[in-house]
Amino acid sequence: MASTKESDNASDTPSSPKNVYKDPDDGRQRFLLELEFVQCLANPTYIHYLAQNRYFEDEAFIGYLKYLQYWQRPEYIKFIMYPHCLYFLELLQNANFRNAMAHPANKEVAHRQQFFFWKNYRNNRLKFILPKPPPEEVPTPAPLPPASAPPQQSLPATNIAMTTAPPAPASTHSPMPYGLPSGSALAKNDMRNSGIDRRKRKHERSLN
Numbered sequence: 001m002a003s004t005k006e007s008d009n010a011s012d013t014p015s016s017p018k019n020v021y022k023d024p025d026d027g028r029q030r031f032l033l034e035l036e037f038v039q040c041l042a043n044p045t046y047i048h049y050l051a052q053n054r055y056f057e058d059e060a061f062i063g064y065l066k067y068l069q070y071w072q073r074p075e076y077i078k079f080i081m082y083p084h085c086l087y088f089l090e091l092l093q094n095a096n097f098r099n100a101m102a103h104p105a106n107k108e109v110a111h112r113q114q115f116f117f118w119k120n121y122r123n124n125r126l127k128f129i130l131p132k133p134p135p136e137e138v139p140t141p142a143p144l145p146p147a148s149a150p151p152q153q154s155l156p157a158t159n160i161a162m163t164t165a166p167p168a169p170a171s172t173h174s175p176m177p178y179g180l181p182s183g184s185a186l187a188k189n190d191m192r193n194s195g196i197d198r199r200k201r202k203h204e205r206s207l208n
Helices: 003-014 028-040 044-052 059-072 084-091 095-101 105-131 184-208
Strands: none
Touching: 028 059, 028 084, 044 105, 059 084
């Protein structure tokens, strides 16, 4: 009887520390595996794969997702390289999100929004973090001195002889016969008279 009581008491007592599982490498391998799995949740395609293969219908797997929330603590979050995994880990605690990620269209929407976040978040964040530099002062140009007229070169005083054309002589009658007006009988008479005078002179000379 005493032996049976001792065996019952031994079964009621918790297991001795000798039977507690202890990682051979002090939990290093477990730490790395859980870190790798948590960071895989940053990929919406991987979450879609888990949903299509009905991992989210397993209660043990749902409990494992709740257990992995310790990665949000400051002493563990410093090892996370892809912080989006923590955001999706928080969303996976909701059954509606787990069911929605089974549809390819929802997976594409999540992936597209994630891409836009990576594309624009840094620039948008820097606008509010970085102090705005003061406006640059535009240097005012120095006023230009008044423009002075260039000095005119003085030409040496020279007496310039002004040559003027002589006045045109008054119109006189030409002594030539063709200077007479046309139709004048004066020239004809003079020529005849001069011819007669010459003949008389020759005749007088011949007589003498």
